[in-house]
Amino acid sequence: MAVASQSxxxxxxxxxxxxxGPVARMSPPPAVPAEQSSTLTPEEETARVQEAxxxxxxxxxxxxxAAGGQAQEVLEAQVMMAQDPTVSEAxxxxxxxxxxxxxxxxxxxxxxxxxxxxxxxxxxxxxADLHDVAIRVIAALRGEPAxxxxxxxxxxxxxxxxxxxxxxxxxxxDKVLALVTIEGGPTSHTAILARGKGITAVVGxxxxxxxxxxxxxxxxxxxxxxxxxxxxxxxxxxxxxxAQREAAQAAPITDGALADGTEVPLLANLGNPEHAAExxxxxxxGVGLFRTEFLFLSSDSAPSVAEQRQSYQQLLEAFPGxxxxxxxxxxxxDKPLPFLNDAEEENPALGLRGLRALLTxxxxxxxxxxxxxxxxxxxxxxxxxxxxxxSTVEETETFAKFAHQHGLKTAGVMVEVPSSALLAxxxxxxxxxxxIGTNDLTQYTMAADxxxxxxxxxxDPWHPAVLKLVRExxxxxxxxxxxxxVCGEAAADxxxxxxxxxxxxxxxxxxxxxxxxxxxxxxxxxxxQAQAIAEAxxxxxxxxxxxEAARAAAASHSTE
Amino acid sequence: MTATRTVSVGSSQGLHARPxxxxxxxAQGTGAQVTIAKGEKSVNAASILGVMSLxxxxxxxxxxxxxxxxxESALDTLEEFLVTDHDEA
Numbered sequence: 001m002a003v004a005s006q007s008x009x010x011x012x013x014x015x016x017x018x019x020x021g022p023v024a025r026m027s028p029p030p031a032v033p034a035e036q037s038s039t040l041t042p043e044e045e046t047a048r049v050q051e052a053x054x055x056x057x058x059x060x061x062x063x064x065x066a067a068g069g070q071a072q073e074v075l076e077a078q079v080m081m082a083q084d085p086t087v088s089e090a091x092x093x094x095x096x097x098x099x100x101x102x103x104x105x106x107x108x109x110x111x112x113x114x115x116x117x118x119x120x121x122x123x124x125x126x127x128a129d130l131h132d133v134a135i136r137v138i139a140a141l142r143g144e145p146a147x148x149x150x151x152x153x154x155x156x157x158x159x160x161x162x163x164x165x166x167x168x169x170x171x172x173x174d175k176v177l178a179l180v181t182i183e184g185g186p187t188s189h190t191a192i193l194a195r196g197k198g199i200t201a202v203v204g205x206x207x208x209x210x211x212x213x214x215x216x217x218x219x220x221x222x223x224x225x226x227x228x229x230x231x232x233x234x235x236x237x238x239x240x241x242x243a244q245r246e247a248a249q250a251a252p253i254t255d256g257a258l259a260d261g262t263e264v265p266l267l268a269n270l271g272n273p274e275h276a277a278e279x280x281x282x283x284x285x286g287v288g289l290f291r292t293e294f295l296f297l298s299s300d301s302a303p304s305v306a307e308q309r310q311s312y313q314q315l316l317e318a319f320p321g322x323x324x325x326x327x328x329x330x331x332x333x334d335k336p337l338p339f340l341n342d343a344e345e346e347n348p349a350l351g352l353r354g355l356r357a358l359l360t361x362x363x364x365x366x367x368x369x370x371x372x373x374x375x376x377x378x379x380x381x382x383x384x385x386x387x388x389x390x391s392t393v394e395e396t397e398t399f400a401k402f403a404h405q406h407g408l409k410t411a412g413v414m415v416e417v418p419s420s421a422l423l424a425x426x427x428x429x430x431x432x433x434x435x436i437g438t439n440d441l442t443q444y445t446m447a448a449d450x451x452x453x454x455x456x457x458x459x460d461p462w463h464p465a466v467l468k469l470v471r472e473x474x475x476x477x478x479x480x481x482x483x484x485x486v487c488g489e490a491a492a493d494x495x496x497x498x499x500x501x502x503x504x505x506x507x508x509x510x511x512x513x514x515x516x517x518x519x520x521x522x523x524x525x526x527x528x529q530a531q532a533i534a535e536a537x538x539x540x541x542x543x544x545x546x547x548e549a550a551r552a553a554a555a556s557h558s559t560e
Numbered sequence: 561m562t563a564t565r566t567v568s569v570g571s572s573q574g575l576h577a578r579p580x581x582x583x584x585x586x587a588q589g590t591g592a593q594v595t596i597a598k599g600e601k602s603v604n605a606a607s608i609l610g611v612m613s614l615x616x617x618x619x620x621x622x623x624x625x626x627x628x629x630x631x632e633s634a635l636d637t638l639e640e641f642l643v644t645d646h647d648e649a
Contacts, residue, residue: 077581085604
């Protein structure tokens with residue numbers, strides 16, 4: 001089918017990438033087994049199925065070990081599904097009715113997948129994982145090779161119904177230009193893994209079902225589109241963007257700065273000291289947010305000073321001479337810890353959480369500060385500590401006093417509550433710095449629970465109401481001469497990062513994978529231009545208009 | 561002997577994804593025969609699919625039942641697990 005006219009297929013883009021290339025579709029799954037009686041006994045069929053499941057489990061485990069990290073965890077969950085008692089019971093029921101092992105697996109896994117699909121949402125998306133396991137087991141029963149990613153011998157845009165973790169984990173990035181899935185949403189494994197590995201992807205593009213092997217397409221994650229039959233001009237423009245991005249990714253890693261040389265340190269958000277090396281490799285100039293929750297979440301009592309100190313020391317050793325901002329434990333009724341606050345609250349986001357919870361459990365805070373101070377003395381990094389969810393000047397004073405008493409010289413606060421943004425100047429009179437958490441600041445400004453899908457439309461950091469509060473903090477930072485950073489997801493959006501700098505923010509912290517894009521974008525604008533772009537966004541009435549206004553303002557001065 | 565207990569789930573993602581996997585591993589680790597029920601539906605706690613299909617969200621009440629030797633201590637372990645948040649911040 002040669003489609004002469006162009007069409008634009010809409011999906012959900014993951015990341016900022018763009019790619020051009022020929023489509024290769026995921027090889028079709030093995031033919032569906034027919035319902036037929038087995039010539040073997042049920043015991044023999046059961047043994048065959050068990051053996052096939054073991055083979056698949058071993059293969060998935062090996063793939064997981066090869067891939068490591070998040071992919072490994074996902075694959076291990078698939079192995080658990082393959083060996084699940086619910087499934088083996090369903091298989092046994094089929095086999096004892098006299099069917100072949102192939103059909104029994106097909107029917108039994110299908111039954112369970114249907115149950116998951118009916119539940120929808122996250123569980124519905126797990127049905128794809130189960131379907132993938134079934135196909136692999138059927139292929140193993142037939143002695144066929146495991147189905148997987150196609151290999152047309154040249155780079156390609158992989159188009160699939162939805163990718164299973166086993167496929168995405170081992171994608172050869174030299175061959176795969178981009179991923180397009182027909183099903184799956186922003187929480188599918190394809191999306192999660194694409195984000196983690198920085199692969200250009202558009203997921204849930206329903207009309208991509210009509211694409212054929214060899215069709216040339218542009219996959220534009222930034223605009224969530226797949227363009228078929230692209231014109232030469234469109235391809236040239238995409239190629240230009242690809243070159244710019246490649247240049248950005250391959251550019252010698254420089255310290256974050258604007259076009260006029262204004263320094264904007266680019267820092268990493270980390271949740272575990274084990275990820276420090278990767279952040280350094282991607283050019284993080286330090287750590288802007290180190291979440292300490294991982295130390296606490298799996299224990300029923302607070303970890304000892306010695307245990308904490310060891311983790312902090314591991315982190316600080318990765319950044320000699322660099323700034324490392326550690327956030328004190330951020331927990332509360334929404335992330336209950338038995339030793340902190342496990343009271344039932346009607347509105348956990350508005351309850352005893354963040355610094356409020358720590359101040360009612362001073363021992364936990366003091367232990368953490370003691371461990372941090374010990375780690376600081378043993379290492380060369382420049383350690384800053386900050387308190388989560390501060391809403392008053394008094395809280396700021398108390399936290400700064402505690403931190404200084406423990407020998408920590410730089411103590412700041414996170415600005416996540418509008419009251420702190422509005423009183424930023426008074427807060428910065430006491431605090432040594434402020435770090436804006438845009439996710440929570442948006443939640444509290446818009447009065448929209450960030451975990452609630454029904455109000456997700458309000459959770460947009462481009463909203464001018466949020467930007468105005470950021471400006472308050474930026475202005476206060478300039479007046480008091482104290483540093484103001486941003487460590488929310490907003491900092492990872494390249495254009496929004498420029499807006500934040502224009503509003504007076506002087507460092508940006510983000511997931512390490514986003515550093516290169518932001519570094520490149522900052523280099524296109526001077527301080528004055530960033531301020532003009534920010535001004536344009538501030539005068540908008542809606543989040544969408546703010547984005548449009550910022551784009552227009554950025555385009556008006558970037559003529560090169 | 562049979563032990564039974566009703567628990568309110570603390571994990572902010574409920575028993576989906578990673579918390580579900582961790583729960584099933586914990587249930588398998590107790591060595592006891594454990595079922596978990598939400599409302600009318602009861603499943604084998606050692607089955608990740610069963611557990612996920614319950615669709616347990618944060619704050620839901622679930623009932624754990626264990627059979628055999630060590631049933632009480634198995635439930636202690638699992639109750640502890642369920643009230644804790646296992647999601648990354």
